[in-house]
Amino acid sequence: MQYENNMKDWGVLKRIIGLARPYQRWGIFIVLLAVVLAPLRTAAPYIINQLVDGFVKVEETSFFIRWILLYVLFLLVQLAGEYVFVYYSEKLGQQVVFDLRKYLFKRLLSFKMRYFDVTPIGKNTTRVVSDIETLGLVFTRQGLTMMVADVLSVIAVLTVMIITSWKLTFICLLTMPLMLIATYIFKEKVKEAFTQVRQLISEMNAFVQERISGMKTVQLCNVEEREAHQFSRMNTSYKTANIRTIKYYAVFFPVVEIISSLALALMIWWGAGDVVKDRLTLGVLVAFPMYVNRLFRPIRFLADKFNNVQMAMVAAGRVFDLMDEEDNIEHSGNKTIKSFEGHVCFEHLWFSYDGEQQVLKDVSFDIPAGTTAAFVGATGSGKTSVSNVICKLYDYQKGSATIDGYEIRELKNRDLRSKIGIVLQDVFLFAGTILDNIRLRDERITLEQVIDAAKMIGAHEMILGFEGGYHHFLYERGANLSVGQRQLIAFVRVLVFDPKLLILDEATSSIDTMSERVIQKAIDIVTQDRTTIIIAHRLATIRNAHQVLVLDGGKVIEQGAYDELLLKDNGAFRNLYEMQFSADELLS
Secondary structure (H helix, E strand, O other), X not given: OHHHHHHHHHHHHXXXXXXOHHHHHHHHHHHHHHHHHHHHOOHHHHHHHHHHHHHHHOOOHHHHHHHHHHHHHHHHHHHXXXXXXXXXXXXXXXXXXXXXXXXXXXXXXXXXXXXXXXXXXXXXXXXXXXXXXXXXXXXXXXXXXXXXXXXXXXXXXXXXXXXXXXXXXXXXXXXXXXXXXXXXXXXXXXXXXXXXXXXXXXXXXXXXXXXHHOHHHHXXXXXXXXXXXXXXHHHHHHHHHXXXXXXXXHHHHXXXXXXXXXXXXXXXXXXXXXXXXXXXXXXXXHHHHHHHHHHHHHHHHHHHHXXXXXXXXXXXXXXXXXXXXXXXXXXXXXXXXXXXXXXXXXXXXXXXXXXXXXXXXXXXXXXXXXXXXXXXXXXXXXXXXXXXXXXXXXXXXXXXEEEOOEEHHHEOHHHHHHOEEEEOOOOOOOOXXXXXXXXXXXXXXXXXXXXXXXXXXXXXXXXXXXXXXXXXXXXXXXXXXXXXXXXXXXXXXXXXXXXXXXXXXXXXXXXXXXXXXXXXXXXXXXXOOOEEEEEXXXXXXXXXXXXXXXXEOOEEEEEEOHHHHHOOOOOHHHHHHHHHHHHHHHHO
16 A cells, blocks of 8 residues: 555656656756756865865965865855756746646636536635645755755765765764654654645635635624634644644754764764874864765755655645546537527437436427527526526536537537627626626727627616726626626626627516616617527516426426417416516515
8 A cells, every 4th residue: 555655656746747848958957957066065064174184284375275265166156056056946836836827727617517516616726826836846945856956965975975084974874774764754744744734724715715705694694603613623623733744843853953963973072083093184073064064954954845745746636636637627519600590499308417316307499590588487497507508508418409400519618608698697797897897808899899888788877987987996796886787787798799699597686676677678689689598587577588488397388479378377377477476566
């Protein structure tokens, strides 16, 4: 099992390194620079060695000046090299993070709606933002590139130490097994803690995202204290996991200091005797503590960097799981409709969101191009599911759904959706200007086109009433607008893009009577000369529909013209009509 985990970790690491393939020249340059810097890190102790021995044997001033100048030169070269090494390592890491984040977000945009139905927003936010940032540590001075530099530095220092005095080197390495044991224990414990930390931060992000999105419900239901308590429990678990990592660090670094101090003490004890017996020069004894420091310091921080790499690998595993997700990739066909008319036809169609409970059952209807069809029925009858199938947000299981004779599942998603305009009951507006929300940041659509569309709908005066007019800034979800104002902006958006097929999904169910009159006028305008599907709750808004389809339990139980269905004794549509208008009379 351990072998399998190690192989999996190695596979993840190889894949992380592979992300830098487009920048392999940078990578090669960084590795070469690390090779050059490794021997430079041994220069200072060596020069100190020569200076001390020279002080004992030589009294010429020129001798000291030469070595001091050489010391300064090596120091400046090393500092310059370290700067370039760190800069390009960090730059490589940021470039990989940039590319990966862009790719992953684009991939998320291609996922099926079913995935977003069952996956908390906070988890995806953590992967796209936090996990990818952590993954980038591999390429920074806190990760793999510096580990390579540290390993090369240890090899260079150890080589010079052996050449200078193999006996003192042997004495210093007596404590190395203790160092390796401490490092291994530390590595395993911190890896376990980091895995838990990443899991908890993901869950906490999901919790916060969901509660902020549903803040109105939280406050209206008076559950603030309960939610605060739940968050406090999650936050406590996260804090505890982080404190565990802090504890491991707090123990590890003092242990390493003790081990390195023990090595230094053994070296001085042995070396002092050799100096007295003239078997070792004073310069070597002075330089060796510097060598020991340069030997143990990278080893000490190697464990820390190794854990950064492990943390990056944990995050990378979550990111790669998302990248490798194939089942949730939205299916896109390969056909386009050259001359789109908007003739919609369902034949014996069955549809389910979860593959088990059927939402549409053997549904058949025909909507000729340029006509208006209204779908009515109780909540949960399947009305909105019809629009979801037409827009290819979800795939149906059995039967046939065609537009202009083309099977919907065979049509390219982008091409199909570019022909469809939809206005939902709950209009989603992004943080930004009214203009940006209408044209969805499509610079090809001019301000003049937007103004013309707004005038046709009757929304121009409303928009000019805001400070800044079309450049008025909207809060997230259009929170600083009324429901009716958001609906009007959605209608302007639809008209600007001039779709051939229009879907109005409960577009007037949440607005007052005055706003409904304005929006009903907008509906009359935007439905001209295009196929329109109206999913309605208020039956007064569908009087002009060419046909009405009544759904109940996922089935079409009645179908016909508005006036024709009203004349049916005990008909489903007539019952809906009488219940609604009787209720309206009671409320009036």
